[in-house]
Amino acid sequence: MAENSLLSKLEGLESRFEEVSTLITDPAVIADQNRYVRLTKEYKDLGDIMEARKKYVACLNVIKEAKDILANETDQDMREIAREELQANEPLLPKLEEEIKIALVPKDPEDAKNVEVEIRAGTGGDEAALFAGDLFQMYKKYCDSMGWSISITNESEGTMGGFKEIAFSVTGVNVYGILKYESGVHRVQRVPATETQGRMHTSAATVAVLPEADKFEVNINEGDIKWDTFRSSGAGGQNVNKVESGVRLRYPWKNPNTGEVEEILIECTETRDQPKNKERALSRLRTFIYDREHQKYVDDIASRRKSLVSTGDRSAKIRTYNYPQGRVTDHRIGYTTHDLQGFMGGDIQAMIDALIVAENTEKLKEAEL
Secondary structure, eight states: OHHHHHHHHHHHHHHHHHHHHHHTTOHHHHHSHHHHHHHHHHHHHHHHHHHHHHHHHHHHHHHHHHHHHHHHOOOHHHHHHHHHHHHHHTTHHHHHHHHHHHHHSOOOGGGGSOEEEEEEEOTTHHHHHHHHHHHHHHHHHHHHHHTOEEEEEEEEEOTTSSEEEEEEEEESSSHHHHHGGGOEEEEEEEOOTTOSSOOOEEEEEEEEEEEOOOOOOOOOOGGGOEEEEEOOOSSSOHHHHHSOOEEEEEEEEEOTTTOOEEEEEEEEOSSSOHHHHHHHHHHHHHHHHHHHHHHHHHHHHHHHHHHHHOOOOTTSEEEEEETTTTEEEETTTTEEESOHHHHHTTOOHHHHHHHHHHHHHHHHHHHTO
């Protein structure tokens, strides 16, 4: 049965929920802030799943009992109550199943992050800059309604108003998970304020939503390091030559650019003390990997920004704002609202909800839940 299969997927999560609930009260875990924050988030996510499971099991039990009564009970009052219970709970069951399935889909760890947003005027000159300004006001009003904070980090005003470019940060709860759908080219069709003959123009602006970058860290699995010791040569007294104070490490490092594993070889004979030489060799290994991986990290961020911002070309559109018809259409999911005024006033939640539903549907297909 589908419900049994779904419940079996939840069995392992119950023990993990209990384990995490114990861990977050452990003083050693609380002292490790990074681990504590990670575990409290996991506890909340698992708690939501357990609550959904509780409702689901209760619904299954009510349906089973009602069916048993209808199959075996002759008392008409009991049968009527059972029919009412069945009518109330059977339509609820698929909704609860969907709720659990969506909760089981692995969440993007970046969804909880704050964001950096960039809006750039694209095709359309002064009108595009005015539209970029309208988009900024739309997002500002939406962020205000969500209780999020906005801080402008860079702006370049258009000659007739609006912005040639504006960048701002948004701080709040699950900001990236909600605003990430806004990345892309937004196209507007309207008669510009700058148009003297009443002709309709098509202009565009690009929106890039980037998750706040983590601090870059080098991760070295010290268990993979192979150490050798040897006698140092050269000046430095008798001890240098007689004691194996020199160290040599070999470390299998996966090159992020090629995907190939390369062996890094580092020797250190700087001091007469082997532990100190080991420490210095490790430091040099960390520096070597940092130089290589940090450049890849910087390049990836630059590439991501470039791909999101693009050139503002009208053909690569995700959404059209048609003023004469008073509509906004998202071309990714075919969703249209005819309340353009409300949408530009920051009432964009219904559109975002539709995009989230579409993405969750795709995720469910991929996860085969």
